[in-house]
Amino acid sequence: MAETATVAHSNSTLHCPSAQYLVADILPPVLIIELLLGLPGNVVALWIFTCRLKTWRANTLFLFNLVLADFILLICLPFRIDNLLRGEDWVFGDAWCRINLFMLAVNRSASIAFMTSVAFDRYFKVVHPHHRINHMTSTQAGLVAGGIWMVVISLRLPLLATDLLREHDNISLCRSFSTYAVIPPAILLHYMVFIGEFFLPLLLLLFCSARIACILRQRQLDKEKKVRRAIRVVGLIVAMFVLCFFPGIATGLVSLYIKKSRPWDCDSYQMAGELFSLSIGFTYLNSTLDPVIYCFSSSMFRNSIKSSINKLGLVEMRLSRRGSMASDG
Numbered sequence: 001m002a003e004t005a006t007v008a009h010s011n012s013t014l015h016c017p018s019a020q021y022l023v024a025d026i027l028p029p030v031l032i033i034e035l036l037l038g039l040p041g042n043v044v045a046l047w048i049f050t051c052r053l054k055t056w057r058a059n060t061l062f063l064f065n066l067v068l069a070d071f072i073l074l075i076c077l078p079f080r081i082d083n084l085l086r087g088e089d090w091v092f093g094d095a096w097c098r099i100n101l102f103m104l105a106v107n108r109s110a111s112i113a114f115m116t117s118v119a120f121d122r123y124f125k126v127v128h129p130h131h132r133i134n135h136m137t138s139t140q141a142g143l144v145a146g147g148i149w150m151v152v153i154s155l156r157l158p159l160l161a162t163d164l165l166r167e168h169d170n171i172s173l174c175r176s177f178s179t180y181a182v183i184p185p186a187i188l189l190h191y192m193v194f195i196g197e198f199f200l201p202l203l204l205l206l207f208c209s210a211r212i213a214c215i216l217r218q219r220q221l222d223k224e225k226k227v228r229r230a231i232r233v234v235g236l237i238v239a240m241f242v243l244c245f246f247p248g249i250a251t252g253l254v255s256l257y258i259k260k261s262r263p264w265d266c267d268s269y270q271m272a273g274e275l276f277s278l279s280i281g282f283t284y285l286n287s288t289l290d291p292v293i294y295c296f297s298s299s300m301f302r303n304s305i306k307s308s309i310n311k312l313g314l315v316e317m318r319l320s321r322r323g324s325m326a327s328d329g
Contacts, residue, residue: 028081038284057141058144065114069107069111072103073104089171090173093165100174101176105190109156115290117144159190194249213231236292245283254272
């Protein structure tokens with residue numbers, strides 16, 4: 001929906017066109033702060049996973065791909081910030097408009113997919129500790145990760161084949177939140193993926209949380225550190241998922257409802273559209289907060305951070321006993 005523009009010139013008729021003044025005033029500083037906070041955290045995470053990790057396991061491999069998705073999304077963000085600061089006048093041309101919005105959409109989807117994968121890994125370790133999926137090799141985990149990338153890329157390919165740049169009031173607009181009278185098929189698919197990739201993972205995450213909580217109660221494992229950490233990890237992922245992605249889904253669905261049920265009510269539609277665009281700030285907040293998931297999910301990651309702090313000589317932090325470079329507890 002928003003942040004991934006759309007439509008061939010032959011279908012460039014706009015529905016309730018308007019300038020987004022709230023978005024232009026509020027969103028750029030929010031995105032700049034998220035970029036300044038999120039990029040260093042993800043650079044450090046990339047360094048730890050690529051330079052400090054000795055043994056790859058399923059959990060750490062999924063976390064690495066989550067870092068990769070967040071990092072690519074954040075390096076695309078300056079172009080969106082520049083676009084907003086220019087009053088949504090895109091100056092980088094049609095090709096980069098398509099590529100930029102394609103990359104943002106792909107890496108948003110990949111981030112959601114790998115967050116869900118991390119939660120599922122914790123679910124199987126607690127609820128089905130003897131299942132063979134817990135003994136997945138790094139090669140098998142790599143194939144799963146590659147499959148996830150292939151699926152999310154293939155679902156977003158229509159954005160690359162769609163003319164996303166259009167003229168309105170003497171400026172070039174590069175966005176996907178529909179003001180079109182008729183939504184093109186490629187953008188309709190984009191909307192369906194946008195909605196589906198929220199509700200399906202959310203149901204899976206809630207299921208994982210409920211099952212782990214039930215196991216805690218049934219087996220009286222509330223004092224077992226590994227299980228308590230698992231419920232914290234899954235609970236944290238659910239909380240971040242809802243915080244970052246629900247505002248966009250809610251405002252986007254309201255906008256589509258207003259357009260379909262009350263097409264004459266441009267004031268309400270424009271306000272809902274602005275709120276949807278503002279919700280992008282919550283969406284990109286996910287990439288800023290994901291390093292918290294790395295710390296909670298991997299003792300290797302925590303120990304690398306602690307070891308680096310210890311080398312500064314300012315404080316002495318205690319390393320986890322299970323936190324060798326091969327551990328992902």
